[in-house]
Amino acid sequence: MHTTASTPPPVPPQTAAQQPALTTVDRYYLAWTAYQAEHGHPPTGQQLSVHLTDHGIHGRSGQPVSPATLRRYFLPWRVYTIWAQHRTYDDHPDPDAIAKECATRNITAQYNKPLTSAYITHHTPDFQRRHHTLNHQRTRPHP
Template identity: 50%
Template sequence: MSATEQPVSEVGLQDSSTPFVRDGRGPVKLASVPSPGPPTASPLGGEQATVTATPPAPEPTLVDRYYLAWTQYQAEHGTEPNPNELSNTLSANGMNGRASQPISPSTLRRYQLAFRIYQVWAQHRTRHTSAPSPEVVARDCTTLGVTGQYNKPITPDQIAEQSTDYERRWLRAVP
């Protein structure tokens, strides 16, 4: 987890008892993980076995929350928000920065490229059971006009650096 991504306790940005994620696939509910069950008798004798659950998905980070607001804005307005619009969306949903002021657009600006790349990554992930190849995602970013600073193409290395964050964000959502 990078220094800018810190776990947060809330996930959804709307009033709802069910947390959600929006990532280009539409709103989806987050997985609830059952707790380990009580010890049970072994069918082979008197030994006890414990039913274990899969480990819970990691808590969403601050950047994940920014991404949720980014996709919320896109769903409502049909276009990608600029940093000012994202700041206003976050503030309207009760997520503010220091001294309860809206989060600075300059803080949010640095995440726009990563969110664009994640959307391409997520489109591939929707069609496959495992994380997509960074080479394929980089190629599609170029095809779609998603470029870095000074129109430099996105490289597979850049995508590979973010793959852990992308996979964590993906695993938080259940279709």
């Protein structure tokens, strides 16, 4: 194939090793968002555990995922959801703006302490990874 200076060479498809993989927590997150879409409200830890089991997702021992394990992700997922909305319009969402929106939505840390931009910044690398992975999963061609 002939390319010119104005025509970039074709990008080879990613190999399986290069494609971002969903983590277990990403799968839990997707189930959490699916539950909300289906029921109109976020699940409790117990409800999400049952939802995961109903969809064939179990813990390491083959038993249902512990509600306590799931609950520890609820706050970062709620913040990620806001971060991802901001990411739609800005490649580098402003942690202060996200923290303010969390406060507006009554999303707080333990003991109702407001979330800080430092909290957002600390979680941003994982938010970026999840965003990239989930968007890749949505755009991947299906066989």
